[in-house]
Amino acid sequence: MPLLAVTYVKGRPGATTTALGLAAVAPEWARPVVVECDPAGGDLTRRHRLRAAPSIVDLAAAARGVASPGDVYAVASQQLLVADVAVPVVGAPAGGAQTRAAVPELTGSGRAVLTASDRVVVADCGRLGPGSPVWPLLRQADVVLVLVRANADEVAHVREHLGELVDAGTGRMVVLLGAGGAYPAGEVADVLAAHVRGELAGDPEAVVVLGPLPDDRRAAAVLDGDLVAGARWRRLPLMAAYARLWTDLAPYLPVVAPQSSDTAPEAT
Numbered sequence: 038m039p040l041l042a043v044t045y046v047k048g049r050p051g052a053t054t055t056a057l058g059l060a061a062v063a064p065e066w067a068r069p070v071v072v073e074c075d076p077a078g079g080d081l082t083r084r085h086r087l088r089a090a091p092s093i094v095d096l097a098a099a100a101r102g103v104a105s106p107g108d109v110y111a112v113a114s115q116q117l118l119v120a121d122v123a124v125p126v127v128g129a130p131a132g133g134a135q136t137r138a139a140v141p142e143l144t145g146s147g148r149a150v151l152t153a154s155d156r157v158v159v160a161d162c163g164r165l166g167p168g169s170p171v172w173p174l175l176r177q178a179d180v181v182l183v184l185v186r187a188n189a190d191e192v193a194h195v196r197e198h199l200g201e202l203v204d205a206g207t208g209r210m211v212v213l214l215g216a217g218g219a220y221p222a223g224e225v226a227d228v229l230a231a232h233v234r235g236e237l238a239g240d241p242e243a244v245v246v247l248g249p250l251p252d253d254r255r256a257a258a259v260l261d262g263d264l265v266a267g268a269r270w271r272r273l274p275l276m277a278a279y280a281r282l283w284t285d286l287a288p289y290l291p292v293v294a295p296q297s298s299d300t301a302p303e304a305t
């Protein structure tokens with residue numbers, strides 16, 4: 038079942054914000070759960086004042102002994118409220134040591150906890166680096182969303198990582214432009230396609246470029262746990278952009294086909 042990995046290669050382009058925002062506005066069919074797999078440690082527990090447990094440590098323990106993968110998230114997740122939507126979240130302690138130990142447990146052979154669920158698992162994989170424990174996870178992912186701000190530095194970095202990502206045999210690679218970049222999506226797509234074709238001798242269509250996301254401090258503050266959402270929070274530009282993104286991603290996420298464009302999976 039579908040695994041959507043969110044990662045980035047430079048800066049702080051909004052990966053955690055995007056993982057939570059996508060889950061908050063997901064269509065009903067997705068029934069998303071956010072899993073914090075960032076090897077540098079999680080942020081959602083502190084930002085949203087969740088309990089320390091259950092966490093990714095419990096998810097890893099459940100993955101070792103689980104009978105039915107569907108039950109794992111009932112045991113290991115907490116409900117994070119974004120306005121009237123309860124988003125199931127498997128948080129991770131800050132610091133990262135426990136996450137670095139837990140992630141291989143989630144992706145090891147015979148451990149299908151991230152892929153055998155009947156819901157879209159949105160994995161916040163943090164910053165991609167050599168030797169990162171999330172590489173096996175990226176290989177299992179149906180979609181790898183690489184957040185990039187469209188400026189010269191970040192695009193250059195993502196271009197250099199494209200080879201590794203293509204070689205890793207991940208699912209559909211989507212470069213998502215974060216807020217605040219200088220170049221339009223078309224220009225970034227041309228640069229990356231030329232690199233894939235010329236340097237990697239690959240199929241330039243293997244990489245899709247979407248975005249940019251709007252610079253929306255209000256919505257970002259809601260997703261940071263710093264601002265209580267107003268009644269019309271779904272209309273905030275960033276939330277609306279995340280909702281539209283599901284339409285682009287749905288074809289690559291092999292759950293049952295979307296029934297409708299309804300959102301608000303678990304309204305309380």
Ligand SMILES: Nc1ncnc2c1ncn2[C@@H]1O[C@H](COP(=O)(O)OP(=O)(O)OP(=O)(O)O)[C@@H](O)[C@H]1O
Pocket residue numbers: 045048049050051052053054055075080163215216250251252253254257258261275
């Ligand atoms: N589209 C956006 N508009 C305005 N602010 C944003 C947007 N996306 C993210 N932010 C803000 O940028 C900051 C960093 O976001 P986030 O925590 O998602 O980064 P990250 O890519 O996960 O990096 P790291 O894991 O290193 O923190 C947060 O304060 C967040 O509110």
Ligand SMILES: [Mg+2]
Pocket residue numbers: 052053054075080161163
């Ligand atoms: Mg983050």
